[in-house]
Amino acid sequence: MSRRQFIATSIAGGAALTLGGRSAFAQAGDTLKVGFVSPRTGPLAGFGQTDGYVLDLARKALAGGLDIGGKKYSVEILDQDTQSDPSRAGQLAKDLINNQAIDLMLAVSTPEVINPVADACEAAGVPCLSTVMPWEAWYFGRGAKPGAPSPFKWTYHFGFGVGEFFKTYISQWNLIETNKKVGVMYPNDADGNAIRAHLAPLLAKQGFTIVDPGAYETGTTDYSSQIALFKQEGVEIFNSFPIPPDFAAFWRQAAQQGLIKQIKICQVAKTGLFPSDIEALGDLGMKISSAAYWHKAFPYKSPLTGVSGAELADGYEAASGKQWTQQLGASMSLLDAGFEALKASSDTKDKAAVAKALSTLKTETMIGKVDFTSGPVANVSPGPIIGTQWVAAKEGSKFPLDYVVTENATDPKVPVEAKLLPYNG
Incomplete structure (x- = not known):
């Protein structure tokens, strides 16, 4: 090969590599990656038992992509099992952040899962949304002080509290x-x-x-x-x-x-x-x-999948042969709220924009209202x-x-079905 041929070949190869890199980058830019961390095995496995079914419904709903701001994104949900181990939860979060380059983290069920994941996201500057633990255990349990401004910029939690x-x-x-x-x-x-x-x-x-x-x-x-x-x-x-x-x-x-x-x-x-x-x-x-x-008596629908409470419960029982559990609606609501925040952000690939969208999120999910504009503290939306x-x-x-x-004090829209019976008698 002459020197001229070598240079020409090298230039052509470099151009091809550059174009290939641009193409790969463009494709990556058109994909939203969402982490989903929950306890599927171990002592807390009951919380994760239904997550596979809920994730299947979400993936089917997102199979055609997600239209945001006139642009279509493909969506990958990367789900991980903490095995009910807080140390593993933190490690999985870091892997999703550093090696998978997720755009949004979703974490569900108990402080043993949520707090280490939220802490990893806060440290790395990755937006994180969670549910299913008392919000006080999430907020004060991670170092926030009563009466002081919220120390959290990237992490948000919705659901019941004290x-x-x-x-x-x-x-x-x-x-x-x-x-x-x-x-x-x-x-x-x-x-x-x-x-x-x-x-x-x-x-x-x-x-x-x-x-x-x-x-x-x-x-x-x-x-x-x-x-x-x-x-x-x-x-x-x-x-x-x-x-x-x-x-x-x-x-x-x-x-x-x-x-x-x-x-x-x-x-x-x-x-x-x-x-x-x-x-x-x-x-x-x-x-x-x-x-x-x-x-399943909650009178709300999932905006992501369109299913009602009864449809979610009945579908799970038909698919699994197991009895429905309350975790079905909770995990679905997390996906509902997470994707509503992505749709509401000014730039879905900008982590600061997604975090801002979470801070002002006001929507209805499978569990009912999620509203971060009127919480008891910043970063928290209480729920029933x-x-x-x-x-x-x-x-x-x-x-x-x-x-x-047996009672509905925190959401009167949920119908009372039965009289509370004494444990003895």
């Missing part, structure tokens, strides 16, 4: 006559500490006597001292925010040691949300009270949580349990 739990519990607990003595078991974690600090004092002001044996460590196996205290004090209401294995161990011991005979209301959060948790308890699970951040109870299903049902709405 105020909603308070309204729901007062509404629910006044449906049955009790001595108003409440035995509480709040773990030494972000949820438990937020609830102890913010909810217990509000309940006390309403005339409930709070019997608190102190924070317990996740994974505790012997609850004899707590049970003895509750029996001694004559508590008739029990309230806890445990992970499923901890509650199962406690409740079985409470039965063996005679505590549950005096309990009129067993109100459990974080566990007791899903039929698998309750079925695992056998007869001890019947008539446990819970609270739903979504129920509805009083519920697990009861025996009617004859002919495909499943042994029914999950009924």
Whole structure:
């Protein structure tokens, strides 16, 4: 090859490489990448059980691309399983940010998932939206101070907080006559500490006597001292925010040691949300009270997929053979709100523009209203949580349990379906 031929070939190759690079860059610029992090396995797997179905619906709805500002984008949703491990959640978030170059992060279900993901996004300057944990555990649990400006620029959270739990519990607990003595078991974690600090004092002001044996460590196996205290004090209401294995161990011991005979209301959060948790308890699970951040009776549709609550629940049962869970609507609402924010941003590929769109987002999702313009603090949009109870299903049902709405103080649009039954009696 002559020197002239070599130079010509090199120039042509360089031009081709440049054009190829431009082409690849243009294609990358036309693709929106959205991370979706949830616990699909491990102790918190109940929260992630339905996510595969919800993601399938979202991907089908987005298969033809997304039109934003006169431009069509293809969409990739990159879902990751934290295995219920907070350290892994943070690592997955960093991988999605640094190696996958996501445009938006979505994180769902419990502080063990959401907080490490949100912290990674805040540090890296990546917009992040999350739901399904008390907002106080998200906001104050990550270092924000009461009365001070929000320290968060990139991370946003919607859904229930202590105020909603308070309204729901007062509404629910006044449906049955009790001595108003409440035995509480709040773990030494972000949820438990937020609830102890913010909810217990509000309940006390309403005339409930709070019997608190102190924070317990996740994974505790012997609850004899707590049970003895509750029996001694004559508590008739029990309230806890445990992970499923901890509650199962406690409740079985409470039965063996005679505590549950005096309990009129067993109100459990974080566990007791899903039929698998309750079925695992056998007869001890019947008539446990819970609270739903979504129920198939919610009268809202998903703007992303167009499905109603009943259609979402029925579709999941038909596809999986398993009973619907409240997580279906919550995960769908996260996708709803996330893609509404992308559509509302002035530049979908500009992370600061997407974060600004989140800060002013006002839309209706599968769980109802999401509104970041009027939150209790910046970066937060509160949402409903509805009083519920697990009861025996009617004859002919495909499943042994029914999950009924017993009160609706935080969203009167959700119809009440049944009267709250005492746990004993």
